[in-house]
Amino acid sequence: MPDRTELADVVVVGCGPGGAVLAYLLERSGVDVALVERAATFDREYRGFGWNPGVVRLFDEMDVLDDVLALAHETVTEGAFSLYGEQVTVLDFDLLDTDYPYALMMEQPALLERLVEHASTYDGFAFHPATTVTDIRVDDSGAVRGAEARDRGAAEDVRFEARAVVGADGRYSTVRKRAGIDPGLFESPIDLVWFKLPRGAVDASTQGRIDRDGVLVYFGLGAGDLQVGYLVRDGEWPGVREAGFGAFRQRVAAIDPEVAAAIDAHLDGFRDTTLLDVAPGVADTWTRDGLLLLGDAAHTASPIGAQGNPLAVEDAVVAHDVLADALTNTEGTLSDETLRDFERRRRPTVERVISLQRRAADNLRFWLDYGRYVPAWLVRGSAAAFDWLAPQSRLIRGTVESFALGDRSVSVARSHFTD
Numbered sequence: 001m002p003d004r005t006e007l008a009d010v011v012v013v014g015c016g017p018g019g020a021v022l023a024y025l026l027e028r029s030g031v032d033v034a035l036v037e038r039a040a041t042f043d044r045e046y047r048g049f050g051w052n053p054g055v056v057r058l059f060d061e062m063d064v065l066d067d068v069l070a071l072a073h074e075t076v077t078e079g080a081f082s083l084y085g086e087q088v089t090v091l092d093f094d095l096l097d098t099d100y101p102y103a104l105m106m107e108q109p110a111l112l113e114r115l116v117e118h119a120s121t122y123d124g125f126a127f128h129p130a131t132t133v134t135d136i137r138v139d140d141s142g143a144v145r146g147a148e149a150r151d152r153g154a155a156e157d158v159r160f161e162a163r164a165v166v167g168a169d170g171r172y173s174t175v176r177k178r179a180g181i182d183p184g185l186f187e188s189p190i191d192l193v194w195f196k197l198p199r200g201a202v203d204a205s206t207q208g209r210i211d212r213d214g215v216l217v218y219f220g221l222g223a224g225d226l227q228v229g230y231l232v233r234d235g236e237w238p239g240v241r242e243a244g245f246g247a248f249r250q251r252v253a254a255i256d257p258e259v260a261a262a263i264d265a266h267l268d269g270f271r272d273t274t275l276l277d278v279a280p281g282v283a284d285t286w287t288r289d290g291l292l293l294l295g296d297a298a299h300t301a302s303p304i305g306a307q308g309n310p311l312a313v314e315d316a317v318v319a320h321d322v323l324a325d326a327l328t329n330t331e332g333t334l335s336d337e338t339l340r341d342f343e344r345r346r347r348p349t350v351e352r353v354i355s356l357q358r359r360a361a362d363n364l365r366f367w368l369d370y371g372r373y374v375p376a377w378l379v380r381g382s383a384a385a386f387d388w389l390a391p392q393s394r395l396i397r398g399t400v401e402s403f404a405l406g407d408r409s410v411s412v413a414r415s416h417f418t419d
Contacts, residue, residue, distance in 0.1 A: 002148070003156035006126065007036070008034035009327055011147055011162040011176050013133050017048070017108065018295035018312035019168030020115040023125065025062060025320035029416035031327055035116070036149060036161055038169075040130035042109035049105050049227060050306025053093065054406030055313050056100040061412035062317075067114050073106035074220035074313050082209040084379050096404055103306075103404070106217050131158065136165060136178045138222075143333045144179070144290030164323060164334045166292050168312075171277065173297035179288060183300060185281035186358060189365035191237055192303055193230045195273045201262035202226065212372040213254035217365060219306075228259060229303070233368055237275050245269045245299035278302045278361075280354045286347075287339035294319050294342075299350045304357045304364075305403040311350060314410045318345050321413035349407040356402065 010026060012019045015037035021216060023035040051059075051068075059065040079091035093101040130153040137146040137159070167175030176183065206224055208217035217229040230252060240248055248270075250380045253260030265274070281300040286293045286314040295312035322342045326334050 001157075002159035003154075003222045005159045005161060006034055006128075008032045008126065008160065008162045009124075010034075010164050010166060010323060011036060011169055012166045012169070013147060014169030014173075014295075014297070015112055015116065015127075015310065016168060016170060016263045016295060016348070017112070017131075018316045019166070021062070021313050021316035022121075022166060022168065022294070022319055022323075024064075024119040025316065025412065025416075026323060027119045027122040027125045028062075028419055029320065029324040030124070030418040033119070034128060034149070034162065035119070036128045036131050036133055036160065038130075038132045040153065042113045044109070044221045046308065047282060048303075048309040048312075051104040051106060051313075052306065052310050052311060052404050052406060053096065053098045053100040053103060054360060054404070054408065054410075056102070056104065056405055057098065058313055058317055058410070058412060060100070061414070064115070064118065065252060067102070067118075068106075068111060071106060071110045071114070073104045076103040076105060076207070077101065079376045080206040081204045084211060084376050087206055093404070093405060096401060097364065099404055107225070108309075114238045128158070129153070133169070133174050136175060137161070138304065142289065144288060145333060147175070159165045162290075163327065163332065164290055164339070165290060166294060166319065166323075167297040168293075168295050168316075169297055171296045171300050173293065174280065175291070176283065176293055176297050178323040179293075181285060181293070183285050184283045185279050186354075187234070188279040188302065188361055189234050190361050190368070191232050191234055192276045192278050193232060193237060193273050194276060195228055195230075195263070197225045197226045197228055197259070197262045197266050199224045201266060202228075202256070202258045209256050210367065210371075211255045212374070212376070214251065214368065214371075216252070216255050216259060231364060231368060233365065241270055269374060276303065278304075280357055282347075282351060282354055286343045287336050289336045289339075291336075292319060292339050292342060298343075301354065302361060303356045304360045305353075307353050307403065310406045311353065314349070314407055315342075315346055317410050317412055318342055319417070324413065324416040335377050346407075353402065 009032045011034045012023050013036050023033045026033050059068050077093045080089045131149050131151045133147050133149045135148040136144050144165050149158045151158050167173050204218040215231040219227040249260050249263050280302045286298040294315035301308040326338045
């Protein structure tokens, strides 16, 4: 038996971008929400740092953009790479059809805390940090009726009862696992190793560097931090570690000696690096009676194109519309038939983005395997051709805009708001 029972209209499991945005939007719509988060504080590592112009638009529609821009961040107005020493502009945000011609690079903790603060101004909101969901509650018909959790701060077992449970608990979702839903992961031909450097330690005027010896990516995060990613082949990292940190530094030096020097000055060995599991995936189903999965719990994005945060925020906006409408117009546990509207609206966009990411990963793996054999003059010539072709090609523009602007049909359903 639980030590206590908490009642809500909706239990949201996971206070990442999707869960925090959804909780805030539902609270503004008069819905009682319990937001359950395993971590005790917001001071922890998060995977995603990029917020594209499509998300900036949604932040504005939900009346939080001014708050977001007041947080530590860097503004990106073009996407460029250094290719064999030549700068190649992949994307000029001023050419996009948007009122928000910029992306934001920003760490998540302060943003999530601000969203929770906004949601907390409404009477029906309850935030449960340091609370680990251990199972979902399923009745004899198979409908999800709530969740079981452990409040570590109070040392109590908690039962959450609700009309719907939303699994927004990420790539390794407990909610998805307990529901018996396969994550539908694809194999990834590449892995990504992250580490942080001081912002001024290297020249990060571009978002990355592609050279015959490998690929590095750079993201300024505001507050003086620079996130650096080093691409490796799938399964290659254990061998890199076995060769030693000095050998790793030499690999990086072959691509960018300045970054290698900064590694010497600022990293304390492999403990300051993180290998990301970047395999993308799309679960077979995202809903059941009383259950909805969103963000990485439903579809796992790779870091390519910084799509994880945008997909999660778009999911939250659409889920808000579906849930707020259903909670108003139906009684009892929300049915799979009702919740399936969320998946119907989101799956085509998600599958298109994941497909583009997988194609890009294959191309990057090809470069890691064969880039050293391609003559520099051919690479530079191809880059010049791309610079000319990109603005003319509808296919290239469409691909770039899919990543930059997201699903433009998604908009905040402000008609549900009660304030």
